[in-house]
Amino acid sequence: MRYLPYILAGISVGGQYALIAIGYTMVYGILRLINFAHGDIFMAAGLIMIYLSGPLTLWLSLPLVLVLTVLLGFVVERVAYKPLRDAPRMSVMISAIGVSYLVQNVALYITGGLAKTYPTIPWVSDTINLFGAITKRVTVITPILTAVLIAGLVLLIKKTKIGMAMRAVSRDFETSRLMGIKINAVISVTFVIGSFLAAVGSALYFANYTAIVPTSGAMPGLKAFVAAVFGGIGSIPGAVIGAFLIGISENVIKSGGSGWTTFSDAFTFVLLIIILVVRPTGLFGEKQTDKV
């Protein structure tokens, strides 16, 4: 079957977009902030992996990457967003854009602008034959790992106290405060979860794409953002469905031949325009009601 490799690749990259998109959508759900730095955190996770895998063994550097990325996400929130908690939303958004450029430029400084090669992760990067399609094992691992992580996240949100607090804060920030919920803790947890998933997504993504430059986070970040908007920003299932849809579509378009490949990125953004015109709240987006 001619389309199979493209669909497989689409599912795989869709899972990676989903892991990033959840970070966008959760932060938006709680802070009503588009965290423009999220794609760069994703890129930074890749760079951290490259620099750690030199001196350390892979099985030590992988968990360290997760820890350091989570720490980065946490610090960004505390330094760049928390002081602006009572400022107009536009100020926080501009701060996010600033962080995005800061992370990219620090990466530029450290790498000297040269593309860095992502380490080969044994077993994960192995080439396998799947129903006659030649692909890397990461293609199979990604959707499975994504499903497991999302299931865990849903359980966390539905069943635990911190999840309940997250739902309360996303529903009504001010009232949650007046019910004694420590919103700063809830917001930090949200960034920790988002950065953790982005770090996992980064390991899976760069296992396929191998080279990282300081702007490597921009395109996957943007696509994950479109996925979040498509699904209805603030909605986790929406973001996941949007991510898989975008991942599969852009790869199936590539199956049309080299002339079509050029347009695979454009497709995502045409999709964004169509959603914003036809259904601005996205697939599962909630209508905003004014809070008094």
Next chain:
Amino acid sequence: MAGDGRMNILQINELTMRFGGVTAVDGLSMEINDGEIVALIGPNGAGKTTAFNCVTGVYEPTSGKVSFMGKEISRGTSPDKITRLGIARTFQNIRLFRTMTVLENVLAAKHMRTRHNVLTATLQLSRREEKRVHSEALELLEEQGLLHLKDEISANLPYGLQRHLEIARALATSPRLLLLDEPAAGMNPQETAELADTIRRIRDKYSLTVFIIEHHMDLIMRISDRIYVLDFGKLIASGAPREVQANQRVIDAYLGVANDA
């Protein structure tokens, strides 16, 4: 210590809140003693809810001071901190967590009284405490007649019951001082009478002090120990229900003064 020997719970001194050119609360001073039910009344737009917002930390007052159990809370104390100190409130325009169930609304407020950190909360390591919190939440719901609706989405409750759920949620934070912002709004006379009983009952059961804003005068006259009257942000009268009822300035404020035209 107040005159009658009861401990002073809430002290408001010369509280002023301006929004641009509008002075919503103008030099308000008042005090509430332990175990009292004190009402704040006044025509619409008199600044009652603004006063509540200053007490709960939603607004930082332009000038003046709010002290709770002897501790100043009007500057630099965040709303969640104030709640943890022991002030809870309900809202004039109901503000439940609308997409969450009745029980979850109460549990979310119970949240802050449990000893846990992110890790134990995530892994649910404290089973015993979890059980205790759960049964306390159910008890609060039963008290407000909401137990049979515990798994209902809160937005689906009838209006009067949503007000009761707000009270249950406020009580879940284990307050010393309960602020009720027009709890009887939209209730019929029978529901209002029941609400009066509820307020007295929870005051006695939880040793609360109650600070209430309300327009239903029969409710206010029935349950209040003392009443403060605001008009255009200024305190125009205070005292026992009978005194306030007879006060000419209060009558003028509510009915308007006849102008000789």
